[in-house]
Amino acid sequence: MIEVKNLFAGYKKEPVLRDVSCRFEKGKITAILGQSGSGKSTLVKCFNRIIEDDGGFINGSILIDGEDIFKKKKEELRKEVSIVFQDPLAFPFSILKNISFLLEYHKGLSKEGQRKRAVEILELVGLYDEVSDRLDDKATKLSGGQKQRLSIARSLSVDPSLLILDEPCSALDLKNTLAIEELLVKLKENYTIIIATHNLGQAKRIADNIIYLDEGRIIETAGKDEFFKNPKNELVKIQLEMME
Template sequence: MQMTAEAKGSNQSASNSGASREIFLPPDRERVKDGGTPHVSAKNYSVFYGDFEAVKKINADILSKYVTAIIGPSGCGKSTYLRSINRMNDLIPSCYTSGSLMFDGEDVYGKYTDEVQLRRKIGMVFQKPNPFPKSIFDNIAYGPRLHGVKDKKVLQEIVEKSLMKSALWDEVKDRLDKNALGLSGGQQQRLCVARTLAVEPEILLLDEPTSALDPKSTAKIEDLIEELRGSYTIAIVTHNMQQASRVSDYTMFFYEGDLVEYAPTKQLFTNPRDQVTEDYITGRFS
């Protein structure tokens, strides 16, 4: 179980050393009728590794059924923030949080939060493809089986549906019994997306999902994000500015643990309000 800031009282002063940073929601949110409600809400939310404050008192909502890109230089806190949404940072003993992080109105770090169920609802795909050393079928069926699905026909339907959603079905439908490790890197990454979709998540977290892929495979992942847009809430960490501008509706810019700017993607890339944001997206630093 991850420690809260209260349990680390000696470090609480680090959280209070900076002012709370208010990030205003995009103004066109009010015009959204279908979706657009906050799916994840952070209030004065910080993430620490020991004494180091990696994410500093952010205040922001990730909106339902939209694609949000998270950009910034290496070590700025973007992946730490992303992984904290479904508590993957619990695996790091020195990591703890302060403030509030809510998912569908429930406290992500609440005393009675079931981490397994949380991760079913908030799935994650990592930087490098990580298929299990099992068949393609068993990779996709793993999650549903873990959650109690035993009927073979139901599992077959889930596997087919998930592979179709991830645009992989036509490429693997005749070799579902083959080892997933035999797939190409791009296919493996789409398999990991399908494996995540198989347990019917509400949110899909993508942590630099194309950084290890060639341009052709990267394009397929971006096409997949476009296909999933509107059906899932998607948050993607990327170092690729062009990718962020292509795939996302909104963009968060992190710098040294601060959420410096959060705006509709077109606005952030064409008319950033903060000089640091402009310097980053124009390549003055990386």
């Protein structure tokens, strides 16, 4: 369980997020929705305190299973909270090394151990069959959808408890988008998953819970069915009507 309490965060003095309080449950996908500029990415960047590296600030509290993120070492926090960003990221070395370098650094696995674990993770994200004959080829040659699954694989290699994806499909076509969605539904059993997206359809397909942000405040939060069937906020109602 992740609990956010009275969170104010932003980049200069003026906060972008204003008094945000919410919860994220293990085994569920929570979608953070809202229009462009509403603060979705800002919220996402608080969980592993990466917003501070962007010159931003955080006030308020975020607890992961009851533990304050400000009391953890940043390096430990960033293993627990893994973020996949919008643009698929493949480092300019082999497909295998894109995952194994983290296994070596964080887990101290032997070469053989790294390969075995990397293959397991590639299988988990549904990429292994597509790349099994070219694990030593440059990862930069992969397609966008494959690179995004590789990004997710890399995130999983540090054994996070919280997996956050910020608009992971906005650069992808429908087929690749559906592949990522299927993967997230498969993964949710073992993780807390948060997905920031302005794609209402995506939230409707895969989210369990919804948090809707507007100008840095939560204006609606509900289970998925309740959110789509019976929205209470006027702005949310308009957004949903436009979707139909």
